[in-house]
Amino acid sequence: MNPLSLITFLISLLHVLLSSATAAGYNATDIILLDCGATSNTTSQDGRNWEADPHSKYSRFNNPNASFSSDATRQDPSVLRVPFLSALIIRSKFTFSFPVFSGPKFLRLYFYPETYSGLDAATFFFSVTANHYNLLNNFSASSTISALGSFIKEYVVTVWDGQMLNVTFTPSPDSFAFINAIEIVSMPSVLYLRGSEIPLVLAEGGRLFTLDNTTALETMYRLNIGGKRIENKDDTGMYRTWSQDEDYLVASKWVTVYNLSDSPIKYTPDTPEYTAPKDVYTTLRIMSSDPWLNGKSNMTWIFTVDAEFPYLVRLHFCELLDSITGPNQIVFNIFINNQPAAKQVDVFDMAGDSGIPIHKDYIVLTGKGAKAKELRLDLHPDQSSKPQYLNAFLNGLEIFKLNGTAGSLAGPNSYPVSSSQPRELLPESPKSHEKSMILPIVGAILGGFALFSLLLSFFILQRRKLKDSLSFTSKFFATRTSSSLPSDLCRYFSIAEIKAATQDFEDTFLIGRGGFGNVYKGIINDGTATIAIKRLNPSSRQGVREFCTEIAMLSNLRHRHLVSLIGYCDDHGEMILVYDYMARGTLRDYLDGTKNLSLSWKQRLEICIGAARGLHYLHGEAKHVIIHRDVKSSNILLDENFIAKVSDFGLSKLGPTTTSETHVSTMVKAEASQDNLQVLHGNFDYLR
Numbered sequence: 001m002n003p004l005s006l007i008t009f010l011i012s013l014l015h016v017l018l019s020s021a022t023a024a025g026y027n028a029t030d031i032i033l034l035d036c037g038a039t040s041n042t043t044s045q046d047g048r049n050w051e052a053d054p055h056s057k058y059s060r061f062n063n064p065n066a067s068f069s070s071d072a073t074r075q076d077p078s079v080l081r082v083p084f085l086s087a088l089i090i091r092s093k094f095t096f097s098f099p100v101f102s103g104p105k106f107l108r109l110y111f112y113p114e115t116y117s118g119l120d121a122a123t124f125f126f127s128v129t130a131n132h133y134n135l136l137n138n139f140s141a142s143s144t145i146s147a148l149g150s151f152i153k154e155y156v157v158t159v160w161d162g163q164m165l166n167v168t169f170t171p172s173p174d175s176f177a178f179i180n181a182i183e184i185v186s187m188p189s190v191l192y193l194r195g196s197e198i199p200l201v202l203a204e205g206g207r208l209f210t211l212d213n214t215t216a217l218e219t220m221y222r223l224n225i226g227g228k229r230i231e232n233k234d235d236t237g238m239y240r241t242w243s244q245d246e247d248y249l250v251a252s253k254w255v256t257v258y259n260l261s262d263s264p265i266k267y268t269p270d271t272p273e274y275t276a277p278k279d280v281y282t283t284l285r286i287m288s289s290d291p292w293l294n295g296k297s298n299m300t301w302i303f304t305v306d307a308e309f310p311y312l313v314r315l316h317f318c319e320l321l322d323s324i325t326g327p328n329q330i331v332f333n334i335f336i337n338n339q340p341a342a343k344q345v346d347v348f349d350m351a352g353d354s355g356i357p358i359h360k361d362y363i364v365l366t367g368k369g370a371k372a373k374e375l376r377l378d379l380h381p382d383q384s385s386k387p388q389y390l391n392a393f394l395n396g397l398e399i400f401k402l403n404g405t406a407g408s409l410a411g412p413n414s415y416p417v418s419s420s421q422p423r424e425l426l427p428e429s430p431k432s433h434e435k436s437m438i439l440p441i442v443g444a445i446l447g448g449f450a451l452f453s454l455l456l457s458f459f460i461l462q463r464r465k466l467k468d469s470l471s472f473t474s475k476f477f478a479t480r481t482s483s484s485l486p487s488d489l490c491r492y493f494s495i496a497e498i499k500a501a502t503q504d505f506e507d508t509f510l511i512g513r514g515g516f517g518n519v520y521k522g523i524i525n526d527g528t529a530t531i532a533i534k535r536l537n538p539s540s541r542q543g544v545r546e547f548c549t550e551i552a553m554l555s556n557l558r559h560r561h562l563v564s565l566i567g568y569c570d571d572h573g574e575m576i577l578v579y580d581y582m583a584r585g586t587l588r589d590y591l592d593g594t595k596n597l598s599l600s601w602k603q604r605l606e607i608c609i610g611a612a613r614g615l616h617y618l619h620g621e622a623k624h625v626i627i628h629r630d631v632k633s634s635n636i637l638l639d640e641n642f643i644a645k646v647s648d649f650g651l652s653k654l655g656p657t658t659t660s661e662t663h664v665s666t667m668v669k670a671e672a673s674q675d676n677l678q679v680l681h682g683n684f685d686y687l688r
């Protein structure tokens with residue numbers, strides 16, 4: 001080892017040592033973990049100790065008859081026992097008073113709506129306040145989509161000098177309140193509520209909004225864009241959770257770049273180490289390699305929010321790509337709810353170097369009406385500044401709801417729980433008398449197994465390998481010539497490759513047969529990737545049209561709940577489609593008992609919601625609404641984690657270009673039951 005490399009080695013060792021010593025980034029002054037209803041202290045899976053409160057340290061001023069402890073009657077194995085098993089059931093107004101230092105705090109409320117001592121939490125309605133902020137009003141914990149299991153609501157509330165943090169639960173008349181656990185963690189006072197002026201995104205533009213510590217926040221979304229989920233213990237000391245962004249991304253054809261994890265992150269006084277964990281900055285989502293395509297497209301995320309509240313949108317950026325070494329290489333515009341939020345954003349230029357994280361805050365006001373329930377973020381390359389690459393990227397995102405002028409953060413319950421509205425929400429399903437919004441879909445999908453399956457099933461896929469996306473990225477930064485269509489979206493396979501993958505269509509590789517041909521499992525990339533190969537029967541005239549439809553439709557679609565088309569082959573008169581392999585096969589196999597394994601109700605519900613999300617994506621893409629026309633259980637495939645993927649687009653039609661023309665002919669396939677299909681093809685807005 002020569003002296004220079006020894007020095008480099010020592011410096012990097014020092015760097016590793018220093019960064020692990022300050023890995024937490026922030027040391028909380030207050031951490032209170034209260035496992036409500038528990039009789040003894042407990043430890044959760046993340047290694048934290050939860051305090052039981054049998055002697056009412058925090059709640060001694062309440063009437064002892066106001067509450068009682070109870071364990072959930074049944075607990076789903078996917079729900080953590082600590083702190084979700086036990087709950088405090090509250091009969092009348094009940095206050096916890098937490099002694100904390102002054103300053104902003106994260107207040108996290110843990111809920112698991114189940115049956116407690118014979119009382120079904122689905123029937124509970126209650127309100128929650130924290131000091132003078134109204135957090136929840138006549139809230140039903142079962143009405144949120146996350147009520148499929150347990151969930152956590154996170155708030156930011158500032159406690160003033162000499163105050164306690166009082167959290168009060170008030171049951172609605174003739175009802176109960178409940179709470180499974182309460183977590184309080186302090187945060188740096190300048191993290192979110194800096195008292196600074198933040199650009200207000202408005203049609204007129206130019207106005208500023210002062211966000212200070214008199215306002216309380218509710219966390220709506222916190223995403224590690226293009227990266228993996230970051231668990232609370234891997235946060236910077238504040239126990240925030242960062243989720244993946246796939247479910248909110250509109251066209252997921254954009255590239256994910258990750259494993260830039262060797263690059264050092266240079267934190268600054270403006271973006272100190274506690275702002276976000278390193279993983280947020282080392283992963284990102286970036287547009288395609290094709291400048292022509294990028295110039296015509298937006299990279300878009302859509303979020304469901306409550307109308308009539310202001311929102312704080314924080315975008316995290318960090319330039320780490322090797323090819324970006326100066327300003328004016330990637331410059332883009334940011335739109336929020338179709339209004340320009342920032343023009344000519346050049347991350348390298350703003351940060352001053354690569355590897356320096358920055359974040360940008362915006363305030364958006366939402367008005368009334370259905371449209372206001374959506375918060376839409378668009379990134380679009382800026383052509384006017386003539387950057388070197390026409391591209392845009394994002395590393396992380398946080399969205400908070402701000403309290404209204406009256407100090408309330410309480411929105412309506414997400415689902416109408418009464419029976420008065422389903423008709424309105426499902427205009428195409430006049431025969432539906434179901435009271436719940438979820439039951440019709442369950443019914444439709446379960447009912448789907450009565451339909452006979454004509455089409456083929458094809459199975460699990462392995463996500464395309466990391467190295468593919470990285471080599472692809474370096475490829476597109478290396479060449480700047482624009483091609484007509486991105487070949488990366490749909491790979492061309494030669495018949496020789498297909499034959500190699502299936503040992504010349506050997507029977508042992510056969511995984512399905514159908515009217516249009518056979519489906520084989522195939523192995524490619526030196527045995528590192530498994531694919532599903534659908535070989536259409538060349539004699540089928542119908543097949544030619546469906547072959548083309550499927551390529552045209554699917555090559556442009558990427559969504560967590562749609563089967564991805566990897567490529568095709570039309571060599572030597574063959575018509576072959578190549579998909580991700582779905583390890584668990586079709587939903588139908590589970591419903592009709594072909595597979596000796598039955599799905600839990602939770603899995604069924606998640607599959608229904610997944611399939612609905614996939615269909616919603618098809619229906620919701622503004623430019624080309626796609627009507628599947630053949631939704632049935634044999635066209636819903638399951639990956640190894642039982643994530644539902646809608647498949648088989650051979651019969652799909654492009655719908656109207658605007659959502660206002662709702663009455664296109666969407667004639668469904670012959671044998672299909674009109675009712676089921678209409679329920680599934682109805683308006684899925686409420687599921688988002």
Ligand SMILES: *[C@@H]1O[C@H](CO)[C@@H](O)[C@H](O)[C@H]1NC(C)=O
Nearest residue numbers: 021022023024025026027028
């Ligand atoms: C947090 O506490 C640890 C141990 O007490 C200390 O080593 C570290 O420097 C502290 N970090 C910050 C950001 O204050």
Ligand SMILES: *[C@@H]1O[C@H](CO)[C@@H](O)[C@H](O)[C@H]1NC(C)=O
Nearest residue numbers: 039040041042049050051052
């Ligand atoms: C439970 O935890 C609290 C706070 O950590 C502690 O004060 C108390 O002594 C513990 N109780 C038992 C029984 O260990």
Ligand SMILES: *[C@@H]1O[C@H](CO)[C@@H](O)[C@H](O)[C@H]1NC(C)=O
Nearest residue numbers: 061062063064065066067092
């Ligand atoms: C609690 O309930 C019991 C029995 O119902 C009653 O005797 C008692 O007075 C109540 N205590 C209070 C403080 O209301």
Ligand SMILES: *[C@@H]1O[C@H](CO)[C@@H](O)[C@H](O)[C@H]1NC(C)=O
Nearest residue numbers: 102103104159160189195213
């Ligand atoms: C609230 O913000 C003001 C101004 O930024 C600051 O002086 C004050 O200390 C903050 N109060 C608390 C309790 O954090």
Ligand SMILES: *[C@@H]1O[C@H](CO)[C@@H](O)[C@H](O)[C@H]1NC(C)=O
Nearest residue numbers: 125138139172173413417418
């Ligand atoms: C709470 O919501 C339920 C269901 O929507 C409704 O029946 C009840 O009247 C509401 N209660 C109050 C106090 O608003």
Ligand SMILES: *[C@@H]1O[C@H](CO)[C@@H](O)[C@H](O)[C@H]1NC(C)=O
Nearest residue numbers: 061095097131163164165166
């Ligand atoms: C919190 O509750 C305590 C006692 O229950 C009361 O003395 C105090 O004034 C309350 N503080 C606030 C900010 O409401």
Ligand SMILES: *[C@@H]1O[C@H](CO)[C@@H](O)[C@H](O)[C@H]1NC(C)=O
Nearest residue numbers: 296297298335338339378380
């Ligand atoms: C990108 O988004 C903006 C704002 O939402 C919109 O005005 C523009 O038409 C979009 N561009 C494309 C190519 O979709």
Ligand SMILES: *[C@@H]1O[C@H](CO)[C@@H](O)[C@H](O)[C@H]1NC(C)=O
Nearest residue numbers: 214215402403404405406407
């Ligand atoms: C939030 O509520 C507080 C107290 O009611 C109020 O002073 C503040 O202006 C509100 N914030 C916003 C953004 O309206």
Ligand SMILES: *[C@H]1O[C@H](CO)[C@@H](O)[C@H](O)[C@H]1NC(C)=O
Nearest residue numbers: 228258259260261262283466
């Ligand atoms: C990225 O690479 C590092 C080593 O360079 C490895 O430890 C880590 O697991 C990789 N991360 C991912 C997401 O593959």
